[in-house]
Amino acid sequence: MDDLPRRRSRPPERAWFCSDLHLDGGDPGGVERACAFVDHALAEGCDGLFLLGDVFKAWLGTNSLRDAGLAPFLQRLAGAVRAGVRVVLLHGNHDFLLGRHLEQALGVEVPGRSVDVILGGRRAHLSHGDEYCTGDVDYQRLHRVLRFGPLKGLLAGLPHAWQVRLANRIQGASTEATAHKSMIEMSIVDAEVERRLSAGADVAVCGHVHSARDAELEHGRLVVMADFESTGSHAVFSGGELRLVRVDPRWVLGRACVVALDGPAGSGKSSVSRQLAARLGFGHLDSGALYRAVTTAALREGLAPDDGAGLGELVGRCSPSLDAHGAVSLDGVPVPDSELRSEAVTARVSRVSAHGAVRAGLIEVQRGAARLGAGLVAEGRDMGTVVFPGADFVFYLDASLDVRAARRLAQNPGEGQDLATVKDALAARDHSDSGRDVAPLRAAERAEVVDTSELELEHVVDLLEQRVVEGIRRLLSEQRAAARVPPGAQGSGARQARAASS
Numbered sequence: 001m002d003d004l005p006r007r008r009s010r011p012p013e014r015a016w017f018c019s020d021l022h023l024d025g026g027d028p029g030g031v032e033r034a035c036a037f038v039d040h041a042l043a044e045g046c047d048g049l050f051l052l053g054d055v056f057k058a059w060l061g062t063n064s065l066r067d068a069g070l071a072p073f074l075q076r077l078a079g080a081v082r083a084g085v086r087v088v089l090l091h092g093n094h095d096f097l098l099g100r101h102l103e104q105a106l107g108v109e110v111p112g113r114s115v116d117v118i119l120g121g122r123r124a125h126l127s128h129g130d131e132y133c134t135g136d137v138d139y140q141r142l143h144r145v146l147r148f149g150p151l152k153g154l155l156a157g158l159p160h161a162w163q164v165r166l167a168n169r170i171q172g173a174s175t176e177a178t179a180h181k182s183m184i185e186m187s188i189v190d191a192e193v194e195r196r197l198s199a200g201a202d203v204a205v206c207g208h209v210h211s212a213r214d215a216e217l218e219h220g221r222l223v224v225m226a227d228f229e230s231t232g233s234h235a236v237f238s239g240g241e242l243r244l245v246r247v248d249p250r251w252v253l254g255r256a257c258v259v260a261l262d263g264p265a266g267s268g269k270s271s272v273s274r275q276l277a278a279r280l281g282f283g284h285l286d287s288g289a290l291y292r293a294v295t296t297a298a299l300r301e302g303l304a305p306d307d308g309a310g311l312g313e314l315v316g317r318c319s320p321s322l323d324a325h326g327a328v329s330l331d332g333v334p335v336p337d338s339e340l341r342s343e344a345v346t347a348r349v350s351r352v353s354a355h356g357a358v359r360a361g362l363i364e365v366q367r368g369a370a371r372l373g374a375g376l377v378a379e380g381r382d383m384g385t386v387v388f389p390g391a392d393f394v395f396y397l398d399a400s401l402d403v404r405a406a407r408r409l410a411q412n413p414g415e416g417q418d419l420a421t422v423k424d425a426l427a428a429r430d431h432s433d434s435g436r437d438v439a440p441l442r443a444a445e446r447a448e449v450v451d452t453s454e455l456e457l458e459h460v461v462d463l464l465e466q467r468v469v470e471g472i473r474r475l476l477s478e479q480r481a482a483a484r485v486p487p488g489a490q491g492s493g494a495r496q497a498r499a500a501s502s
């Protein structure tokens, strides 16, 4: 039931999607973060920007067009249109009064509740997502009434003060009702998505439920973005692929996040940290690989693992580095994995890494990795204690020696070792890593310790991902509370001053 005619346009090649920004003219921080996101998308060469509903906390027709607090964001959208970007805003449950006035003022498209676009030859059905939540009967009833054409016209024509009062009443009632509803009532009903997909779409993209999900259903793919407002979640179509970004702290906290993950060999930290980084869209730092690189260089030069002075000098000379994909180089030349993970290196690396000069020589290379992208998952022995003591999230993975040895054996079946030998080697490495004087292996005081002995890998990744996403929401609310101005200090005067300066 789209209520405005659609335009024909070229399929986008690099499109950005997000939803549930809940922009409010009285919250300049939120508006600024949304502007930064649009700027970033444009800088990345975006040719389609699709905002899938609840872009605004409330949209009160042409009155909202004049909201000075929203002006920077509206100007950004108009600028994007002028730069040749197709900008589409869909109705959400908060901003269903978006309409032609916005199209005329900014040049954007407001096709109504949904729109289909072709992404790499596949049809994507874009919508806010509330239509899939059919378990929430009260919500569906209320929004059928509110979307009734003549009533919408009436609402749009009301004096501004009445509109604000009504919007607040509806939002208050909705927040109150939401608090008493079950997760089932408020979640997406897959059968509804299947119905939509089987009616002629390859992928359904939406938001609304504030929790990210990327699933292959029977009739196609479902991509659900979490709310941009508190997670920075979005989706990007580029290079023929549609990628869901579950959380991006840059658009929420204004900076990247570091997740520190320590633990002994075989605790699962390498597999967990790699998968966690991939799910979050963060970079991955395998700090052990840097110590292995220095050990490789020492072996090549015939330096003994106990020659602290020689090794300290070697670190400065061999320039160990990591690229964005985690490949390790010495003097700019990639080190083959077979050499890095060879038995000879594994047998010496713990002793090499015990020297203070070696550790000091690698600290800046490791910290440099945190300066790229949305965030970093850093794994090692001293991530939470020494390299990133201020990390936003600190985990320590552990598992019993038996379980760790069995995992190692399963990982390297071709090496012909028996369980007892692997166990002895791990115990010796544990002893050396945790017994050394400099940066010994131990859980940071504030680390969350996770014993993975009885857990599937997938389960550990789920748990850590949930902690990070929830943690970013918590950091955001702390940041907001700290920035909150005492009542009365930011009255209508400040608002008028903003209006006058725009």
Ligand code: DC
Binding pocket: 265, 287, 288, 289, 291, 292, 349, 350, 353, 354, 379, 380, 381, 382, 383, 429, 433
């Ligand atoms: O994670 P790994 O097995 O690749 O690590 C190899 C060795 O490097 C390990 O025995 C201890 C050392 N290491 C360290 O001392 N500090 C780190 N942050 C990472 C690894």
